[in-house]
Amino acid sequence: MLKPFDDALAEALQQSLPNLKLKPAEARYLEEPRGKYSAHPTFVAAPLSTDMVAEVVSFAGSARFGIQPYGGGTGLVGGQVTPEGPTPLILSLENLNAIREVYPSEQALIAEAGATISDIQAAAEDLGLLFPLSYGSQDSAQIGAGLSVNSGGLNVLRYGMARNLCLGIEAVLRWHCPSWLEASAERQHRLRPSQLADWCRGHARRHHCGFTEACCEAGARRDRLSGGFRPGRRA
Secondary structure (H helix, E strand, O other): OOEOOOHHHHHHHHHHOOOOEEEEOOHHHOEOOOOOOEOOOOEEEEOOOHHHHHHHHHHHHHHOEOEEEEOOOOOOOOOOOOOOOOOOEEEEOOOOOOEEEEEHHHOEEEEEOOOEHHHHHHHHHHOOEEOOOOOOOOOOOEHHHHHHOOOOOOOHHHHOOHHHHEEEEEEEEOOEEEEEEEHHHHHHHOOOHHHHHHHHHHHHHHHOEEEEEEEEEOEEOOOOOOOOOOOOOOO
């Protein structure tokens, strides 16, 4: 049975991780954009590194409180709030927003989960490539949340869902240190990156897990009328 995340647990977490950015949740963290779903007041943790995410997840597992992952907050189906049940800690990856590596010859890049869609598009554009995931909220929507819900976007009919563009993810699990899972490691890990992303989304609150970066596929730009690259060719 999970406990509600309260002031006492917030104080204990802050003492355990003095460098963790922990603050009372502002209104934007507690409701979806249209105001149809809302959550009870709680705290927001914004880790500065993958290791810090792992420490927060481990603490949550030991103290038995839930975690609510939070991306850009642009979703319209209430996935960023917990309206019922014990109040969780909101885990925001807004500080993990870097493009860590780019691989022009492989037409791929590695982005932290808090990187916005527009930042990834710009990084691909700098290489003369196209990252086709696109939607109206792309300046604030984050890749971690987009993969977690397998968003479609404006180009979905041509390039497929978000997970079609994902070659691997770095995941934090309560019982394991951060691990990098690649599409080619399906037999070893039993789960493809897309399946693990779905599992993390469905079990984050109770089983304490999440992912902190993703390897995204970008393709060569071509005339929009002559066809583009085929995502997922290595998955």
